[in-house]
Amino acid sequence: MTQPLPTNPIPGTRDFFPEEMSVRMQVFEKLYRVIESYGYLRYDGPMLEPIDLYAAKSSEEIVAHQTYVMKDRGDRTLVVRPEMTPTVARMIAAKSGSLSMPARWYSHPNLWRYERKQRGRYREHWQVNVDLFGTESWEAEAEMFEILGDMMFALGAKADDFFIRVSDRALMKAALRAVADVPDDKALDVFGVIDRMAKVPPEETRRALGELGFDPDKVLSVFSVGDPLVEFPKILTAELLASSKAWRVVTQWKEHAAPSLRELRVTFDPTVVRGFTYYTSTVFELYDASPENPRSIAGGGRYDDLVGLFGKPRTPGIGFGMGDVTLIDFLHTHGIAPAPRVAPDATVLALDEGSRAEVKRIAALLREAGLRTTTPLETKKLGKALERASKEGVRFAVIAAPAELSRGAVKLKDLVRSDEREVSIAELAASMRRALDALEVAP
């Protein structure tokens, strides 16, 4: 190797240096806590899966054009997973019969899609997945939206900063049949055209609908009704509307949700169709209210038939994914992204060679108390070491020197407040912890 190796990651991917990683970790740890507070259990599966898992019911576009595919050394065709739902359905099917239902599960996989390169688009992202199995109750839909709302609130968002759009493929199929003579087995093709509608010129959408054999005006009228809550009862039977979980959760949201979540904006929007084939009825997306981020932050739906594909009894499922890219864009847009935490809390230094043995003992005490503590790796003059710690943003320098050590104490320098005092070693960790906590709650 005479040619130096390139230092950049492959196209469409990101290196997470500690500053970015600290933001990602803080954001997702808040989300884990919310999701777990609803009783969801974390799971994980391998990031390579057989291609058949997706070919069955995922999205033709993704499988044929966007997967990272390989033959392994045993001649199996594997893909880097482009989404998590087929994996979780496979796992639920594997335990069919022994799992107690409902099952509430979540995960945080790394997902890959070979998308065309464009600004703000990546080929890999980290996506939290939240799924609920074993119930056809509309309370499952309500729980999904409650979790989404609490996730956003936990990150500091306000109810006005985002909204959830909900639709129901079963209702839309019925409406397409009633208004545009679309037979049920062609509805998915129509949804496919509608899913791409926002990304292509209007003529292209009309042409595609015409090619499917339908009247574009009639089809489009179904997706652009004024207020669906007013217009749909004119096209669809009351019985059909009442049977729709999406319809019910949207129309009853304000009475039904926990008081802290009633202000969430949850609306019925026929243009939400989602790309995956496996969704059977409810589909939903969460969007930034700011037009700066037009891509959905989270999306999901109900997939009542997916587990059955594994030859196991039908097990209804509903879930959503929320990826790091659009979510962190949202946080930056609204000024609520957490600040990176990359400086140690403390560094322990020796005034002289004779005090060096004490340094490791004191550092061990601080670490034991959860303080992020470094000790010097090379012998440096104290002044230089302090200067360096200060530049790195270290909060405290602890100085072990014979005079104080003889009294069981050290010098504690607060490098942010520039003060210095003697503190007994026994009280050192608690004293530093108090000062750190005080800084954190300060504005």
Next chain:
Amino acid sequence: MTQPLPTNPIPGTRDFFPEEMSVRMQVFEKLYRVIESYGYLRYDGPMLEPIDLYAAKSSEEIVAHQTYVMKDRGDRTLVVRPEMTPTVARMIAAKSGSLSMPARWYSHPNLWRYERKQRGRYREHWQVNVDLFGTESWEAEAEMFEILGDMMFALGAKADDFFIRVSDRALMKAALRAVADVPDDKALDVFGVIDRMAKVPPEETRRALGELGFDPDKVLSVFSVGDPLVEFPKILTAELLASSKAWRVVTQWKEHAAPSLRELRVTFDPTVVRGFTYYTSTVFELYDASPENPRSIAGGGRYDDLVGLFGKPRTPGIGFGMGDVTLIDFLHTHGIAPAPRVAPDATVLALDEGSRAEVKRIAALLREAGLRTTTPLETKKLGKALERASKEGVRFAVIAAPAELSRGAVKLKDLVRSDEREVSIAELAASMRRALDALEVAP
């Protein structure tokens, strides 16, 4: 698709169902805390990397025979990363000049190697990586072993349960030269034979050394000296030994380490060679003291020339990886694996239809307080719901009923202790938290 899809993951991989995942999460969260207490910052990079990154200096065996390789849709040859060191070296090189040194970084990547199928061997694992850049001081070696020791202690291991074996490729090169006439540029080939020694019959090792052109007896004598601390000073100069960081950290461990870590077993062992080409001097491995687990739990070394391969100034580096498979085997062998935590803390139930509105409000309060809380998705008789919660291991059932609600209270049923009392809603979360904490510290 008439054929049902298989429910098993691909060969050599694992599904982490919630019970296993809970163990994995608890174990690694303890490790993150220790590593961060030493001031290490988490980073991450993409799990697909160009094959050239490994071809340069990794391990020929891994690159040629064990990688998961693919051509992406842009005709790049990518591999699923088999190890993390090349990625972290690439990232450090990318920031060369702007990073303040020493840099302390850690990560927890998913790594893949296509190994031959055998019991206890997997093709993917999760490995914590800890790396320290920018110093040639032997204090870096000491810090690696201190972190390893504290990681094991944090998991409940005792100093007798494991040991660290250390060697130094530079010393071993000198010894091979002195004793067996092995020129420096052939030493890596000899290390390769020694690395496989434990897995093949003795004749095969002797034959391989002979084929390299060396006297097997002489070569093997270097790796099987009685006590290296006694024998090596007879073969090698005092100056050479004094310049070895591995030698120094082993011989000075008991005086130098923090008092809590002095009992760690850190020994010099010439048979530790490690498979990667990039290690320049110190190499080390951590082993279970129980013969049940003969494979290393962690391993690493110093790679002072790796960052330079990216056309950037030489930046010394040292680090190690610790994978989930052998580590969790170790914990089970010693009876210290954490118990899975998969039951919710509480479920909130309504006695009658009229109290259902209160259920979500109370659940929201409990979740806010960090209690993992479910609410029913389907209307069930109270008795059935309680029976189910009890079976699932839920600790508390909170029952909203008109009589108590009129007093601002609920019934709190402790399903483990089988007692029931009225608790005011305002005090509910704190009261449950106390009971949960009490159970946790109980033997």
